[in-house]
Amino acid sequence: MVAVNEPIDPRVRLAISQWPDDAPRGAVSTFCAEHGISRKSFYELRKRAAIDGPAAVLEPRTRRPKSSPSTLSAEVKVQVVAMRAALEASGLDHGPISVYEKMRAMGFEQVPSIASMARIFRAAGVSQTEPKKKPRSAWRRFVYPAPNACWQLDATGYVLTRGRQCVIFQLIDDHSRYAVASHVAWSETAEAAIAVFDKAVRVHGVPQRLLTDNGIALNPSRRGYQGRLVNHVSRLGVQAITGKPYKPTTQGKNERFHQTLFRYLDKQPLATTLAELQAQIDDFDTVYNTERPHQGLPGRLTPQAVWEATPKADAPHPPPNPPLSIPVLARRIQPPPPEDLPFGTDLKTLSTAGAFMLGAVNYKVDGRRALEQVLVTTDKDTIIVTDLDGEVLIEHTRPAPGVKYVGNGKPRGPRPKPSPKS
Numbered sequence: 001m002v003a004v005n006e007p008i009d010p011r012v013r014l015a016i017s018q019w020p021d022d023a024p025r026g027a028v029s030t031f032c033a034e035h036g037i038s039r040k041s042f043y044e045l046r047k048r049a050a051i052d053g054p055a056a057v058l059e060p061r062t063r064r065p066k067s068s069p070s071t072l073s074a075e076v077k078v079q080v081v082a083m084r085a086a087l088e089a090s091g092l093d094h095g096p097i098s099v100y101e102k103m104r105a106m107g108f109e110q111v112p113s114i115a116s117m118a119r120i121f122r123a124a125g126v127s128q129t130e131p132k133k134k135p136r137s138a139w140r141r142f143v144y145p146a147p148n149a150c151w152q153l154d155a156t157g158y159v160l161t162r163g164r165q166c167v168i169f170q171l172i173d174d175h176s177r178y179a180v181a182s183h184v185a186w187s188e189t190a191e192a193a194i195a196v197f198d199k200a201v202r203v204h205g206v207p208q209r210l211l212t213d214n215g216i217a218l219n220p221s222r223r224g225y226q227g228r229l230v231n232h233v234s235r236l237g238v239q240a241i242t243g244k245p246y247k248p249t250t251q252g253k254n255e256r257f258h259q260t261l262f263r264y265l266d267k268q269p270l271a272t273t274l275a276e277l278q279a280q281i282d283d284f285d286t287v288y289n290t291e292r293p294h295q296g297l298p299g300r301l302t303p304q305a306v307w308e309a310t311p312k313a314d315a316p317h318p319p320p321n322p323p324l325s326i327p328v329l330a331r332r333i334q335p336p337p338p339e340d341l342p343f344g345t346d347l348k349t350l351s352t353a354g355a356f357m358l359g360a361v362n363y364k365v366d367g368r369r370a371l372e373q374v375l376v377t378t379d380k381d382t383i384i385v386t387d388l389d390g391e392v393l394i395e396h397t398r399p400a401p402g403v404k405y406v407g408n409g410k411p412r413g414p415r416p417k418p419s420p421k422s
Helices: 012-015 025-033 038-053 074-089 096-105 114-124 190-205 228-234 248-265 274-290 303-307 326-333
Strands: 151-157 165-171 179-185 209-212 239-242 345-349 355-358 361-365 373-378 383-385 393-397
Touching: 012 038, 012 228, 074 114, 074 239, 096 114, 096 373, 114 179, 151 190, 151 248, 165 228, 165 248, 165 274, 179 190, 179 274, 190 228, 228 239, 345 355, 355 373
Parallel strands: 151 209, 209 239
Antiparallel strands: 151 165, 165 179, 345 373, 355 361, 373 383, 383 393
């Protein structure tokens, strides 16, 4: 049998066009079996020969349909490319899915499919294929079951005019991706983190959990002590949780949120003050929550639609007696510092990063010993750091002039790539 869509040999076509009318019974079946064609094809060619003449049978006819109602006109293609350009100029997502949803929302008479839009973009040279990208069907997301079950808080750096550095705190709901609050500050501090959390609580209530990274201003519990933000949310009954160190994928939703924000801010005038930047971010949050279909949500709904579709998780109950923070307990169990220190020995209190300053040089001891007191003994060439029991923690040769930082000799491990603008 001839393979599907494979043309019939011209010699077979010629034989069919000259087929005698008085052929014996069964000859057609035998002929079709010998040449691997169907009886239906045989009689179709015989009919064509009788109507259009034997010559019409010798060449296969085109399979192209006489009409293509779904063919996109040049005008529609221009509209698609123009819509993509408009979204890009506004700093919003402008892929095929985003353009498709925007054209549907605006009520265009003809909206091509997402696949058609991708082909139009490639033909116009405004996008390119990404063969190494995983298909969406391969994604597996963990999502909390209701709004306020968990909030994600993260901070990212930004630059104002004249190169001034600042920090943007972004707080989103894990279930709905709803931006519950944003806050701009000069630096990443516990005060700024508490401010953005309280800002969200006043409007949306108290969440059950707060997920952050292991930054000193957010949740330094893995460093051996609690921070001010953890103590603050714990008094409300909120469970403060973190991802593993150097695993930013745990906060992947917030990392992706940063990327969307930066794309928007890149199209805005560079802010000159924190208030001006805050206004731009507030405008972005409104568009993000209420207008922009989120491709990570079922049905590509907006975060506000998902936020309102499910009842909020119950607020946690504050503990009757909030536990003391780890630094207080740690300071209480330390032995008392010696009263008479020998010459060349100083009593130092380590910073929250487990370091101390000596002669304009920052010495790292151990992050797990944050806020502990240590004894620093110096002579002409050597610096020795011990705890109050006399155990040597680090020992260094005095650094060369110009050195500002001396580590503790322990590997720091890989570091996540900095965010754009950070």
